[in-house]
Amino acid sequence: MTKKTLSEQLNWRYATKKMDPAKSVPQEKVDAIIEAVRMAPTSSGTQPFELIVVTNEKVRAEICKAASDQTPITDGSHLLVFAAWDNYTEARIDAVTEANVKARGDIPLIHQYYGNLKANYIPREAEVNYAHAARQAYIALGFAMIAAADQEVDCTPMEGFDPAAVDKILGLNERGLRSVVLLPLGYRDEAGDWLLPMPKVRKSRETLVTFVD
Amino acid sequence: MTKKTLSEQLNWRYATKKMDPAKSVPQEKVDAIIEAVRMAPTSSGTQPFELIVVTNEKVRAEICKAASDQTPITDGSHLLVFAAWDNYTEARIDAVTEANVKARGDIPLIHQYYGNLKANYIPREAEVNYAHAARQAYIALGFAMIAAADQEVDCTPMEGFDPAAVDKILGLNERGLRSVVLLPLGYRDEAGDWLLPMPKVRKSRETLVTFVD
Numbered sequence: 001m002t003k004k005t006l007s008e009q010l011n012w013r014y015a016t017k018k019m020d021p022a023k024s025v026p027q028e029k030v031d032a033i034i035e036a037v038r039m040a041p042t043s044s045g046t047q048p049f050e051l052i053v054v055t056n057e058k059v060r061a062e063i064c065k066a067a068s069d070q071t072p073i074t075d076g077s078h079l080l081v082f083a084a085w086d087n088y089t090e091a092r093i094d095a096v097t098e099a100n101v102k103a104r105g106d107i108p109l110i111h112q113y114y115g116n117l118k119a120n121y122i123p124r125e126a127e128v129n130y131a132h133a134a135r136q137a138y139i140a141l142g143f144a145m146i147a148a149a150d151q152e153v154d155c156t157p158m159e160g161f162d163p164a165a166v167d168k169i170l171g172l173n174e175r176g177l178r179s180v181v182l183l184p185l186g187y188r189d190e191a192g193d194w195l196l197p198m199p200k201v202r203k204s205r206e207t208l209v210t211f212v213d
Numbered sequence: 214m215t216k217k218t219l220s221e222q223l224n225w226r227y228a229t230k231k232m233d234p235a236k237s238v239p240q241e242k243v244d245a246i247i248e249a250v251r252m253a254p255t256s257s258g259t260q261p262f263e264l265i266v267v268t269n270e271k272v273r274a275e276i277c278k279a280a281s282d283q284t285p286i287t288d289g290s291h292l293l294v295f296a297a298w299d300n301y302t303e304a305r306i307d308a309v310t311e312a313n314v315k316a317r318g319d320i321p322l323i324h325q326y327y328g329n330l331k332a333n334y335i336p337r338e339a340e341v342n343y344a345h346a347a348r349q350a351y352i353a354l355g356f357a358m359i360a361a362a363d364q365e366v367d368c369t370p371m372e373g374f375d376p377a378a379v380d381k382i383l384g385l386n387e388r389g390l391r392s393v394v395l396l397p398l399g400y401r402d403e404a405g406d407w408l409l410p411m412p413k414v415r416k417s418r419e420t421l422v423t424f425v426d
Contacts, residue, residue: 006363007245010252010356032220038421039223039413040355043372047416054425103414131344135351139370142253142355143223150219157352159256170425200252201316203260208251212267212383 009149014200016072016154018193019186024077029151030185036147040140044117046096048088048133049140050177052081052170062169067161067182076186081170082141083177084133088121134180141181148185158182222362227413229285229367231406232399237290242364243398249360253353257330259309261301261346262353263390265294265383275382280374280395289399294383295354296390297346301334347393354394361398371395
């Protein structure tokens with residue numbers, strides 16, 4: 001079997017509504033998806049989010065209740081929770097600076113760059129900084145969905161949940177995090193998923209794209 | 214030459230700081246990147262953004278000035294501007310409903326679903342709706358960056374620009390759009406890019422990921 005092209009992968013994937021509870025995603029495939037999240041680029045390289053990978057059935061059942069009982073959370077084998085920083089802080093940006101210095105050397109430019117970043121970010125409202133961090137998590141969400149398709153693993157991006165409830169279940173607030181988006185991983189139940197036979201709906205290129213030549 | 218794996222692509226790509234102005238990205242590669250943007254999943258399938266593809270040199274020079282003179286904008290051959298809806302409106306959601314009905318049939322569930330969406334979204338502040346739309350554009354940004362790497366095309370995600378100025382240059386406000394993020398496409402200037410030889414900086418898996426088993 002030849003490997004799908006990216007275009008074929010993007011057509012193959014869909015927001016799986018019914019997953020097969022009998023199938024579990026092998027660890028090496030989960031690892032490849034996690035690695036794509038880790039490699040996702042973010043604004044100024046801050047990676048201002050964490051990834052919580054939930055396999056625990058009881059915890060997934062609780063999260064499922066906080067997400068209008070969307071069954072991929074419990075029928076899949078792994079639940080990815082993207083949790084963004086609730087704010088940019090001096091300590092968090094200093095840790096990014098240190099990681100840069102460690103990898104690239106003690107270059108004055110690095111200190112200057114992240115010094116400016118602190119001067120810009122830290123005085124801002126926590127909500128503004130959280131919103132900025134959450135956007136970066138969406139880049140990683142995109143990377144995770146393509147990595148899943150690349151591994152022929154199904155997934156279901158979900159915004160429809162009670163973030164405060166999920167934060168509480170996972171103890172995120174104590175860690176300075178807020179849940180942004182969920183991504184259950186698993187395998188489609190081909191017979192049971194009403195969405196699978198439906199054609200994909202996307203705007204035409206003409207509707208979506210304008211060229212300024 | 215064998216095709217790179219996704220993991221190799223994610224290591225190959227980087228936020229290119231110096232592009233070679235003598236090289237232009239072929240149309241079929243630009244098309245593949247646009248197609249990935251078009252296929253990117255979005256909340257409730259609304260695709261609440263448009264993509265502006267700027268090749269015009271004068272327009273790119275103006276945008277470059279509004280983006281602290283970041284040269285990939287003018288040294289690359291194409292500039293992608295992701296522009297999110299400034300608000301969710303009845304007309305916009307009705308158009309999504311119609312597209313769904315056209316593709317999937319006149320199913321009562323579709324009308325009910327998007328009716329609920331309108332009831333939720335339309336009373337909200339425009340700024341809340343814009344923020345939600347902008348997040349969706351970041352999924353497409355992630356898709357575009359992977360599609361570029363898949364095509365061995367370089368790109369440079371950029372938030373550092375004056376959105377009001379770019380909106381004005383492109384006439385976006387009149388179209389109910391606001392610029393969110395820029396992505397110049399081109400080819401790295403291997404000799405001239407200070408960032409290319411630098412090691413990539415990413416958090417360790419242990420720092421980024423927590424497992425709840």
